[in-house]
Amino acid sequence: MSKRTRSAVRFLARRMTVDPTGQGIARPVVRMAQAGVAVGVALIILSLAIVQGFQRDVRSLVVGFGSHLRVVAADQGRSQGTDRVAWADVDTAALRAIPGIEQVQAFAQRPAILETAEEVEGVVVKGLGADADTTFLRQRLKAGKLPDFSAATQAMELLVSAEQARTLSLAVGQRVRLLLANANGEMRPRVFSISGIYETGLQEFDAEYVFCGLHHLQQLSGWGIQARLQVLDDGVDDLPGVRHVMARANGGQGRLAYRWSGVDWRGEGPHPLQGSGEAMLVVSDGGETISDTAWVTWDLEGMEDPEVRLAGGSHGQYVGGFEMRVRDYGALWTMADSVFFAVPYALDVRSVVDDHPELFQWLAMLDLNVELIIGLMVLIAILNMASALLLLMLERTRSIGLLKAVGMADGPLMGVFVRLAVRILLRGLLWGNLIGFGVAWLQLETGWITLDARSYYLSEVPIHLDFAQIAWVEAMILGVCAVAMFLPARFIARLDPVEALRFD
Numbered sequence: 387m388s389k390r391t392r393s394a395v396r397f398l399a400r401r402m403t404v405d406p407t408g409q410g411i412a413r414p415v416v417r418m419a420q421a422g423v424a425v426g427v428a429l430i431i432l433s434l435a436i437v438q439g440f441q442r443d444v445r446s447l448v449v450g451f452g453s454h455l456r457v458v459a460a461d462q463g464r465s466q467g468t469d470r471v472a473w474a475d476v477d478t479a480a481l482r483a484i485p486g487i488e489q490v491q492a493f494a495q496r497p498a499i500l501e502t503a504e505e506v507e508g509v510v511v512k513g514l515g516a517d518a519d520t521t522f523l524r525q526r527l528k529a530g531k532l533p534d535f536s537a538a539t540q541a542m543e544l545l546v547s548a549e550q551a552r553t554l555s556l557a558v559g560q561r562v563r564l565l566l567a568n569a570n571g572e573m574r575p576r577v578f579s580i581s582g583i584y585e586t587g588l589q590e591f592d593a594e595y596v597f598c599g600l601h602h603l604q605q606l607s608g609w610g611i612q613a614r615l616q617v618l619d620d621g622v623d624d625l626p627g628v629r630h631v632m633a634r635a636n637g638g639q640g641r642l643a644y645r646w647s648g649v650d651w652r653g654e655g656p657h658p659l660q661g662s663g664e665a666m667l668v669v670s671d672g673g674e675t676i677s678d679t680a681w682v683t684w685d686l687e688g689m690e691d692p693e694v695r696l697a698g699g700s701h702g703q704y705v706g707g708f709e710m711r712v713r714d715y716g717a718l719w720t721m722a723d724s725v726f727f728a729v730p731y732a733l734d735v736r737s738v739v740d741d742h743p744e745l746f747q748w749l750a751m752l753d754l755n756v757e758l759i760i761g762l763m764v765l766i767a768i769l770n771m772a773s774a775l776l777l778l779m780l781e782r783t784r785s786i787g788l789l790k791a792v793g794m795a796d797g798p799l800m801g802v803f804v805r806l807a808v809r810i811l812l813r814g815l816l817w818g819n820l821i822g823f824g825v826a827w828l829q830l831e832t833g834w835i836t837l838d839a840r841s842y843y844l845s846e847v848p849i850h851l852d853f854a855q856i857a858w859v860e861a862m863i864l865g866v867c868a869v870a871m872f873l874p875a876r877f878i879a880r881l882d883p884v885e886a887l888r889f890d
Contacts, residue, residue: 416810419774423814424821426763427863431822431856433759437752439848444749445715447588447843449738450522451512451595453489453709454718455725456741457481460734469496470609470704472676475730478708484724486713491517494603494706499565500546500596501575505554509596511564513603513706523584523597530558530582537601537702543581547592551583558583564596566606574606587839600705610701611637613669613678615694618656629692630656631665631682637701638671645670659684659692676700764863767814768870771807775871778803807871811864819860826851 459471473492481490494513499506514520516536523532523545533543544564546556556562558580565575578598586592604610618630633654635642644653649665651657657665662685670677678700684692712721718737726735739746826849829835833846 415774415777419770419810420814420817422770423767423811424817426767427815427818427860428822428825430760430763430859430863431819432825433756434856434859435822435826435849435851436847437756438852439850440842440844441749441752442850443848444588444745444843445738447586448591448742448745449711450526450586451588451591452738452741453491454712454715454738455710455722456493456707456736457710457725457729457733458707458736460732469706470607471707471733473703473705475733476708477728480728481708481710481725484721484728486717486721487710487725488713489519489709489711491515491519491709492600492705492707493518493709494600494607496566496603496607496706498567498596500550500554501563501565502554502556507550507554509550510594511566511596511598511603513598513600515600515705518600519711526584526586528583528585530580533581533598535599537599540601541581541599542576542578542602543598544578545582545584545597546580547595548583548585549589549592550596551580553593556580556583564598566603574608576602576606587843587845589840589843601702603706604701604704605699607701607704608637609675609704610699611635611642611669611671611675611678612699612701613667613680614696615667615680615682617659617682617692617694629659629684629686631659631692632656633667633669633680635669635678637675637678637699638669639674640671643670643672644668659686661685662687676703760859760863764866767811767863767867771810771867771871772873774810775803775807778806804868804871808864808868811867815860815864823851 457471457476459469478490481487492515496511498509498511500509501507514535518535520532520535528548530545533545534541544562546554550556554562560580561577562580563575564578565573567573584592612635614634616632616634618632633644635644645668646652646657647666647668648663649657651665659682664681664683667680667682668677669680679697681695682692683695684690710721710725712718718739722735722737729735829847830849835847837844837846839845
């Protein structure tokens with residue numbers, strides 16, 4: 387097509403919608419077509435923004451209760467004690483060095499029973515340590531404060547949800563009993579005080595999770611061995627008046643063995659203390675669990691009381707696992723593979739999708755809804771534009787016949803109407819963008835469209851604008867519609883100039 391022909395096509399495309407008499411249908415048809423495209427584009431923008439915002443916000447809530455990835459025991463939950471991971475087995479520095487990993491933190495998670503004087507409720511108690519990122523919990527704290535997650539203090543503090551507080555009639559400062567089964571299946575009750583109340587809107591999670599310091603779960607779970615020594619001042623039946631030392635221990639995964647050094651004692655005792663000396667006790671279960679140590683020093687001739695020193699138990703060397711957050715959710719599976727090869731074979735790597743498959747399948751299905759909306763809007767736009775072009779062609783039939791009579795080819799004539807369709811599309815896209823982005827911005831700033839959090843997990847309609855994706859979708863719409871307009875434009879090729887000039 388020559389430059390002169392292209393100029394003629396541009397001129398005719400502009401003139402086709404001009405109606406000097408004011409009685410034609412060209413201008414109303416064009417405006418209706420533009421309005422249809424604008425509404426469709428606005429709906430596509432809002433659909434993409436709302437669905438992506440909903441997916442992002444719900445996903446962030448679920449990840450807030452856990453993480454993107456977790457390193458746990460490969461046979462977790464299949465037998466007693468298998469829900470523990472030894473600190474020494476995981477190189478956390480190597481995990482943090484993996485590109486894309488933002489946060490690595492230790493955690494423990496166990497089922498428990500929350501009990502008040504009147505009610506009981508089954509919960510999942512999650513322990514966090516001093517390395518935990520508490521931003522998520524702080525943002526959703528409704529009353530009180532977060533527990534002290536560091537082991538610096540032994541404060542028995544518990545964070546509960548607003549849902550649990552309503553069910554059990556709890557308030558900040560109130561004392562409750564937490565019953566937790568250890569590795570041997572024994573219930574170990576402890577009294578905690580409510581330090582704070584949180585609320586996220588995810589009812590299934592809010593009704594389930596309570597939070598405390600990691601060190602409490604390490605102790606209550608019975609993952610390690612804890613050795614204790616007791617000095618019996620009154621002696622025993624066979625040796626009255628002689629001080630004795632008695633060994634005690636709990637935990638472990640099998641029968642406990644007591645090994646003394648510095649003395650010739652065997653077993654738990656009681657063992658008599660004579661003169662002066664020092665003894666060290668190592669308690670183990672045959673290698674299944676990290677052993678624990680205790681010491682006793684005595685000097686009976688100096689009339690000093692025996693001194694007992696304890697290592698404090700080996701439970702502090704175990705955790706439930708390690709949680710990791712990734713920078714890019716789209717690279718989750720790549721990150722999972724990288725972490726898998728960075729940990730021992732006895733450990734497993736689980737993603738948040740593995741832990742909550744139903745929820746993420748539901749979120750993924752929302753993409754299908756958007757695809758259907760886009761497909762319907764494109765189809766409507768094509769039908770709308772095709773109808774507009776055919777009406778314009780019918781109104782301009784005599785003009786088309788005249789142009790064909792003076793020698794204008796069918797190709798340039800078809801180009802006139804396709805160019806006209808593209809102009810309508812571009813103007814519709816402009817107005818659609820103004821409407822769509824305007825409503826999205828208004829929702830972001832004011833949150834004026836609200837939701838029932840009990841049904842939708844969120845209190846207001848979320849918005850997330852992915853400008854690159856929106857631009858790609860709009861370019862696709864423009865291209866598909868422009869190509870589709872060649873079909874109604876082929877009506878021109880079937881027009882006979884003589885018949886067209888006679889058309890009234």
